Amino acid sequence: MRLLAFSVAVAGVLAASVTAWxxxxxxxxxxxxxxxxxxxxxTLDQSDAPVAQxxxxxxxxxxxxxxxxxxxxxxxxxxxxxxxxxxxxxxxxGLLAWLLPLVAVGAGAVGVALLVREWSRRxxxxxxxxxxxxxxxxxxxxxxxxxxx
Amino acid sequence: MGxxxxxxxxxxxxxxxxxxxxxxxWKLVDDEGGALAASVARGETPDAPDFTLxxxxxxxELTLSSxxxxxxxxxxxxxxxxxxxxxxxxxxxxxxxxxxxxxxVVGLDAKDFRRDARAFMRKFDVTYPVVYDGPGKTLxxxxxxxxxxxxxxxxxxxxxxxxxxxxxxxxxxxxxxxxVDRALGQ
Numbered sequence: 514m515r516l517l518a519f520s521v522a523v524a525g526v527l528a529a530s531v532t533a534w535x536x537x538x539x540x541x542x543x544x545x546x547x548x549x550x551x552x553x554x555x556t557l558d559q560s561d562a563p564v565a566q567x568x569x570x571x572x573x574x575x576x577x578x579x580x581x582x583x584x585x586x587x588x589x590x591x592x593x594x595x596x597x598x599x600x601x602x603x604x605x606x607g608l609l610a611w612l613l614p615l616v617a618v619g620a621g622a623v624g625v626a627l628l629v630r631e632w633s634r635r636x637x638x639x640x641x642x643x644x645x646x647x648x649x650x651x652x653x654x655x656x657x658x659x660x661x662x
Numbered sequence: 663m664g665x666x667x668x669x670x671x672x673x674x675x676x677x678x679x680x681x682x683x684x685x686x687x688w689k690l691v692d693d694e695g696g697a698l699a700a701s702v703a704r705g706e707t708p709d710a711p712d713f714t715l716x717x718x719x720x721x722x723e724l725t726l727s728s729x730x731x732x733x734x735x736x737x738x739x740x741x742x743x744x745x746x747x748x749x750x751x752x753x754x755x756x757x758x759x760x761x762x763x764x765x766x767v768v769g770l771d772a773k774d775f776r777r778d779a780r781a782f783m784r785k786f787d788v789t790y791p792v793v794y795d796g797p798g799k800t801l802x803x804x805x806x807x808x809x810x811x812x813x814x815x816x817x818x819x820x821x822x823x824x825x826x827x828x829x830x831x832x833x834x835x836x837x838x839x840x841x842v843d844r845a846l847g848q
Contacts, residue, residue: 551773551796551797551798552773563742563743564740564742564773564774566742567742567775567778571775591796592774592775592776592796593773593796593797594796594797594799595797596797624671631668
């Protein structure tokens with residue numbers, strides 16, 4: 514019974530830790546590196562443009578209000594469009610930007626494999642050894658015999 | 663892989679390079695920064711690119727072409743733009759003086775927060791229609807390179823005057839009034 518109570522207590526502490534970890538507020542500096550100033554088109558952490566400063570203030574405001582990272586990004590996209598995201602979204606049309614490089618690398622690998630196979634096929638087969646003529650065979654035997662003790 | 667397949671692969675690779683190069687050239691040629699202003703400076707009256715955008719002064723949307731038959735002063739601005747704060751009272755004055763003559767001043771707020779834009783409108787007592795273009799998609803079609811910029815359109819929707827920068831000096835204000843008269847056909 515004591516063991517059961519102890520296990521429940523440990524599980525409770527672990528669950529509380531995991532929940533607290535999951536609820537960690539987003540980091541403003543991280544968000545500023547992932548969002549783009551719509552005027553100067555550099556990431557917010559690189560920009561001092563007035564609109565970038567407003568966006569930074571907005572991010573801090575929303576973090577203080579308890580918004581998640583995705584909620585803050587969604588709010589900025591609703592204002593400025595998807596162009597404020599430094600990386601394209603991993604859904605819809607933006608997914609293409611993530612998949613196409615993988616497809617290109619895969620196609621390249623297949624192409625290289627096919628080329629290598631083709632080149633290895635083209636290599637000329639080793640020439641069949643022609644039989645020695647009787648005269649030459651006799652001469653070789655004579656020459657070899659000179660080396661025998 | 664036969665020789666034919668190899669040729670096809672080479673053709674595809676060369677085609678891709680040509681397409682990418684074409685895209686690069688298109689992007690460079692299509693960059694219309696200041697193109698509309700340059701056209702007007704040459705004495706031409708190009709058509710104003712149409713748009714439909716949500717309104718900030720009330721619910722709904724505004725389509726520029728729906729204003730055909732009226733002269734339009736189209737002002738690109740943002741709440742964080744300091745020169746915009748200086749010229750807005752004058753634009754409001756021009757709107758109040760000429761609205762009965764068939765003039766509409768339209769503010770186009772871009773790259774801005776809606777909330778900031780509405781606060782700006784309240785602060786400067788803006789009563790003319792204001793539309794919102796957060797991503798700034800209309801900027802390239804007008805060749806807008808900064809804020810503010812103002813375009814004067816005649817009753818047929820043709821651009822007759824462009825102001826790059828704030829309309830703040832006496833000279834600029836006189837030029838805007840003259841352009842409004844011209845746009846109204848008077």
